[in-house]
Amino acid sequence: MATDPTKLSMAQALNRALRDAMAEDGSVYVFGEDVGPLGGVFRITDGLTAEFGENRCFDTxxxxxxxxxxxxxxxxxxxxxxVEMQFDAFAYPAFExxxxxxxxxxxxxxxxxxxPIVIRVPYAGGIGGVEHHCDSSEAYYAHTPGLTVVTPSTPHDAYHLLRExxxxxxxxxxxxxxxxxxxKDEVDPASPAPGIGRAVVRRPGTDATLIAYGPAVSTALEAADAAAQEGRSLQVVDVRSLVPFDDETVCEAVRSTGRAVVVAEASGYASVASEIVARVTERCFHSLAAPVRRVTGFDIPFPPPKLERFQLPGVDRVLDAVDDLQWEDQ
Amino acid sequence: MADAQDLLPSEQPVRLLDETGRPVAGAALPFPTADRLLAAYASLVVGRRVNDQAGALVRQGRLAVYPSSHGQEACQTGAALALAEGDWLFPTYRDTAAVVARGVDPVEVLTLLKGDWHAGYDPYEHRVAPQATPLATQLLHAVGLAHAARLRGEDTVAMAMCGDGATSEGDFHEALNFAAVFKAPVVFFVQNNEYAISVPLARQSAAPSLAHKGVGYGVNAERVDGNDTPAVLAVLDRAVAAARAGEGPQLVEAHTYRMQAHTNADDATRYRSDEEVGPWVARDPLLRMEAYLKRKRLLTKARRTEFAERAEAVAAAMREGVSRDAEPDPSELFAHVFSTPTPQLREQAAFLADELSREGS
Incomplete structure (x- = not known):
């Protein structure tokens, strides 16, 4: 196992995690569609069949x-x-x-x-994918008791969350x-990230808290950058673990600012974002200066590539929601 | 690539006994040994008693429901007896008698239907997977388990049971296909009892037989008279041996009949006539086996009494065990969802405990 921190893409970090896990534990088997010689359509399993043999990493x-x-x-x-589900929407036949x-x-x-099964699901949009390649399907799994559901937003987290x-x-x-x-970002295999079940504060801030996970974390961080230029300090919490949920870290963050916006790409109705709003409101009501807002996808099927930018929560929508947090009452 | 002709089942289901229990001329397979046949008969008697006793316990309100394999006991017995100790059985909800024949305590098996928990027995103790309710899903588990064993160089065989209705499910097809591609040592054992609740076989499949489905996946298939105990045993023995020898998965279709309604909650008179059921009474697997064993002078009066007493003891243990009123512990509801309960589940467990303590005070 490499110990030097290196810059890796998330895809490379996931590949490294699989390789290290397979090398350490002979009971780890990787399989799915095109994960063998091709290395998966996103190359996450690149080289595993060559290194570990076709019994350990194989096409089905x-x-x-x-x-x-x-x-x-x-x-x-x-x-x-x-196991790898090639795309979010291609996992649906496995739902039962x-x-x-x-x-x-x-x-x-x-x-x-x-x-002890890991079901890897590449998910969400932002890559110009055609229909059935861009679903945010996390709520289906998060709603099902017995499943742990995690989603990284950095290569370092991707490595450690997958190992864990x-x-x-x-x-x-x-x-x-x-x-x-x-x-690409720094990955240090020797320095563990917070475990499953733990959220992290990605960026400190004092005026309001953005709560995001997976693909929305980068959007939230961009929004915080933009807000800083306007003199508003936004804190960003990366949920990382949808189940179990880290009420403690999220609520502590919200209490510290008194205002919160949940940012998620999935449609908002009956979503993980809704659950986060409910949990925060139930626990932090007396610390809140304004109702917790959500910035999510619309309640529509994921749009075709030329229209997807209207569906994805962008920096402007996040900042508009922050603007709506009843600052005039201060 | 296997020759398609070699994979096809026999023209007619394999038979060793005719309907009166006489050996048929020119049988395709040799008879199992006398010892094995006697063990099978003892198991048939227990299986029938288990079915009847469970039905009675439903009528007394002790079990919520019971899907009976009455009339299918030859298949139930065969599935269990064909396996070695290190093999695995993947049963469905109708295969209680097979699970009991494999050695699992009937009271533990009935935990599901008694309503105390879902699966009541330890799957690793007798190598019996939980009885599957969602149709055909367990066939894939059998493929994975058998494939894992093969990767480790073990000679485990998985016997994966399902009914005729389940052959319409996608997982049936995926399981046969995966097993064939990976040469997984699985015996797929389809009990074709003619009905999926109310829907007859003709509405499930237009194939010449369910065993004919094997050829499409490259799976060797055979069909057998499912009420002919020696034939079921002989065909399953051969299939298990072939799977163990590395010849890949095997598909066996047993032609049998569901003598009773789907469950006690079903009314079979709405979809089938007495005229249809009548002839199957005479094809009862127990009567046939008994007639054969008597004719061969293998079944002495002493043995019959011994077997009947053994079955009666099982029934008595079922009555006693199922009637025992141990209230399930509600705190267990949170204990097994994850290996370690999440903070949220700990909170909810505390909430329920508090609610119960207030109720109790």
Whole structure:
């Protein structure tokens, strides 16, 4: 395992995490569609078949329920499968296996059968993808008891969250924001990131708190930069772990500013963003100077590439929402 | 690439006994040994008793529901007896008798239907997966488990059970396909009992037989008279041996009949006639086996009594165990969702505990 901090893209960091996990633990198996010699359509599994052999990293027939169902059986038999769903919307055929078995088997068997499976899902828009390639499907999984759901926003987090997900004795849905795959940043495999279940404050600030996860974190950070130029100090919290949720860090951040906007790419209705607003409001009501706002995607199917910029929460929408946080009452 | 002709099942289901229990001439497979047949008969008797006792417990309100395999006991027995100790069984909700035949305590098996918990037995103890309710989903688990064993160089075989209705589900097809591609040592055992709740086989499939589905995936297939215990055993023995020998997955379709309604909550008179059911009474797997064993002088009166007493003891244990009123512990609701409860679940567990303590005070 490399110990020097190096600049890697998120895609490279994920690849490194898989490689290190496979090297350390012979029970880790990687499979899915095109993950073998091709290295996956996003190259996350690049070189793994060559390095570990086609028993450890292999292509399957093109059937997502089959992939996840097979992972269940392999996990029952002592293995730690890491499976790739090629795109967010292509994971839907696996939904029954995920919801009825992956999520419930530990509970069904009173803890006797745990399923240490990682289901990697490249998700969300911002890459000009055509229909079925840009869904923000995290709420389906976050709503299902028994699933851990995480989503990194930096290469360093991607490396460590994936390592931790693979080491977890519970099934993890690992949501990878596609638009962040290629951005490079420092990754230090030797210096662990906060664990699953922990949010982090990405940027300190005193006037209001932006709460974001996955692809929306970069938008929130840009918005904070822009606000700073106008003299407003925005704090940015990266949720990282949708389940379990870090109420403590998020609420502490909100209490410190008294104002909050949740930024997420998914449609807002019945969403993770809605859940965050509810939790923050229930816990921080007396610290709040204004209702918690949401900036999310509209409640529409994800638009075609030429229209996607109207759906994605951008810096202006975030700043408009911040402007609406009843500053006049101060 | 396998020759398509070699993968196809026999023209007619394999039979070793005719409907009166006489050996058929020119049978395709040799009879299992006398010891094995006696063990199978003992298991049939227990299976029938388990089915009948569970039905009675439903009528007494002790079980919420019971999907009976009455009439399918030859298949239930065969599935369990064909496996070695290190093998795995993947049963459905209708396969309670097979799970019991594999050695699991019937009271633990009935935990689901008693309503105390979902799966009541430890799957690793007897290598029996939880009884699957969502159709055909467990077939893929069997493929994964068998593939994992093969990767480790173990000779484990997984017996994956399903019914005729489940062959319409996508997971059935994905499981056969995956198993064939990975040469996973799985025996897919379809009990074709003619009905998926109310819907007859003709509405599930237009294939010449369900076993014919194997060829499309490169899976070797066979069909067997599912009420002919020696034939079921012989066909499953051969399939298990082939899977174990590295010949890839095997598909076996057993032609049988669901003698009772889907469950006690179902009314079979709405979709099938007494005239249809009648002939199947005479094809009862127990009567057939009994007639054969008596004719071969393998079934002495002493043995019959012994088997009946054994079955009666199982039934008595079921009555006692199922009627025991141990209230399930509500705090357990939060204990197994994750390996370590999340802060949110700890909060909710505390909430429920508080609610209960206030109720109690």
């Amino acid at each position: 027939p093109l059937a997502e329920s089959g992939i996840v169902g097979m992972a269940v059986g392999m996990a029952m038999n002592g293995m730690r499968p890491v 296996q995920i919801v009825s078995h992956v999520a419930k088997t530990r509970n069904r068997t009173r803890g006797r059968v745990g399923l 997900s693979i080491a977890s004795d519970d099934p993890v849905v690992f949501m990878e924001p596609k638009k962040l795959y290629w951005g």
